[in-house]
Amino acid sequence: MTLFHFFNCAILTFGPHAVYYSATPLSEYDTLRTCVKAAVVYLATALVKLVCLATFLQVSETEVFDPYQEALKAMIGFIDVAGLYYALTQLTHRNISQNHKFQSVGLGWAFADSVLHRLAPLWVGARGLEFTWDYVLQGLEANANLVFTISLAALGSLMWLRKNKPKTLIPLIYICAVIISTMPSITSYLRRVMGWHFPKIVGFELITSLVMAFISCQLFILCQRPSL
């Protein structure tokens, strides 16, 4: 029954990506290549982040929240944003509409993130006899991450690809983008300082991801109006 549990957690972690791809018009317009390119960019970004973390960060023995270390981690987290910028703007995509571009880039990015961060622990851990809720919670976190990444990609495309935006909305766009990109720091703050346990953190992430998705959706629609 342990492989069963692994299968369950795997479809929870990776299923939504496949579902997203097949359900939305992404599959009709054959945007797979864009997703793959975005995944490759994520890999490169992850490597750069790893090198930077290894060089600049001090490993603390205890789970103490050190503001300087966390600030440094947040700085390095912005490399993520830079990677996303590169994927959105510099890669030559075929003629796909902006709508689909950010979705496919976000999807590829989130899928690569899930695979790199969650597949190995899942394979090693979920197959054992001992039952824990950890892997189900990890899967839910992957779902939240997918929504976050797509929202971030949407906001990114708004920031860098769309030229005429209503002036009032620009700061809002930037604020939302900053919030989403610093989510890792926020969750680690919650875990260490406030002492929240994993289920609570995952719940918080899910709710926040839905809220952010709604906000970025609204922003996208609002910014689309003038071009019509």
Place this chain on the structure above:
Amino acid sequence: MADEKKSKPRHRTMVFESIYPVLALMLILVACVDLCDAATVVDVYRLIQYDISGVPFGSRFSSLNHHAASLSFQPGADLSRSVLILPLRELDIGFVQDYISQKQSLGGLLILLPQMFRPGNVGGGSNGLISETEGFRKLLAQLEKLLVHGNIPFPVYFAFENEETDAMLADVKKNDALGQQATATTGGYKLVISVSEPKKIASPTITNIQGWLPGSRADGDSNQLPTIAVVASYDTFGAAPALSVGSDSNGSGVVALLEVARLFSILYSNPKTRGRYNLLFALTSGGPYNYEGTQKWLKSLDQRMRESIDYAICLNSVGSWDNELLIHVSKPPDNVNVKQIFQGFSNVAEDLGFQVALKHKKINISNSRVAWEHEQFSRLRVTAATLSELSTPPELLEDAGSLSDTRQFVNEDGIIKGVKLVAESLARHIYGHQGKDIRIFADDSSLAVNPFYVRSWLDLLSQTPRVAPFLSKNEPLIMALKKELEDYTAEVSVQHESLEGSFTFYDSTKASLNIYQVASVTFDLLLLLVLGSYLIVLFSFLVITTRGLDDLISLFRRPPSRKVKMA
């Protein structure tokens, strides 16, 4: 063109063939379900498994892979695929007896012992719990007797209570009380011990260590001097061989022998105080098995040496007594030698403030059971006596290092008094001071009995299980005892014999128990259902929001327009 076509299928088969090893590797990886990440791992000790002349005794199996059950199970429930967890505190001997005698099938038995019986646990409980401790000891003795002499067709393990086992047991009891016995479909705890099947120990060896301290030869050969022997058997036997430390039986005897050897080595090191008797110290093995080691050692002695033995004193359990020690003999009490020995000992005892009593037990030659160690000497016509606190001889394979025989129940004052008794009596005999009121080993002299020595050796022996078939020839303990005797005596020889007779032993005495908390199959199915519906809902939601409801419906209906076109 034909070549191209041929090369394409060949290329394809090559691709397929190269996939096979990858597939095989994947299958192997999938098959390796790792069982080593349990939340709780506990050290457990297996019940002994042995045969006497082919008749099996003890627990016959060792590996375990079943769900846990407790005593609160519903009556009539099938426990053949469960491991019953029995804490000693709630043990009912009658229940265990019924289970074994009626040969009811059980997946396994795990007995939880209180921490006080752990070999390294020296700190005794508070005085208020003495009666409780006595009750536990009696219960444990009864349980051991039952298990050691029964033939048990399921694995039996002993473990010590700790927080994790307590928590698990409480959980299991709660579930059992609700009637949800743990099986594959209802979840619960799974206990796994993965060891190989127990194998016979090929040729178990027993090792006797003897130390020879020669007396001063006036003129002539020292071999013509009379000899006095002090003997103690050092090995044990108990229900759990890995826990059988035998602090009293016979750790106390070994410690007493070593201290007597140390005192006499001081005396004999100076030629002026060397007596006209040789001293022979022997640490024998094979004690629980009718003192086989003693017999073999005696037979291996040179006949002249054996004949020169004036008398032998065997030490057996001198660690927990208060007022009276017993001297057991096999020759009748009116025998001259016996009278002399007893007189000497009782004089010294009177001086030291306690009593010795004489007990006579005749040897029955036709019975192969050897009750005391001195009987092996008597069978070879050597005068011998056993000094012990026990009034009746222990039964075969009992009281030779049981689970309740741990360090905290041994009183080192008893051992010290015993050492004084033996040393003074021997010294008065050797130096001819019988009846005189002289204390050679007085308390504040250089020949005083060293309580720290006694304590440190007793502590060491109380943490070393010493069941003879599981001791190798070069076991560290045997080397340590040999080195100790080498320090105190002139000549040390080690004799290895194989344990013949009707005993056969099986290995696998210690293992690690993995406790897993498992979820039931129904839970997994439920989770699959929930996830499946979640994905379907997600799919529908995305289709509706991005393509519209019509698209969703059209996914399920075959488009009629194509058929019209084909027609």
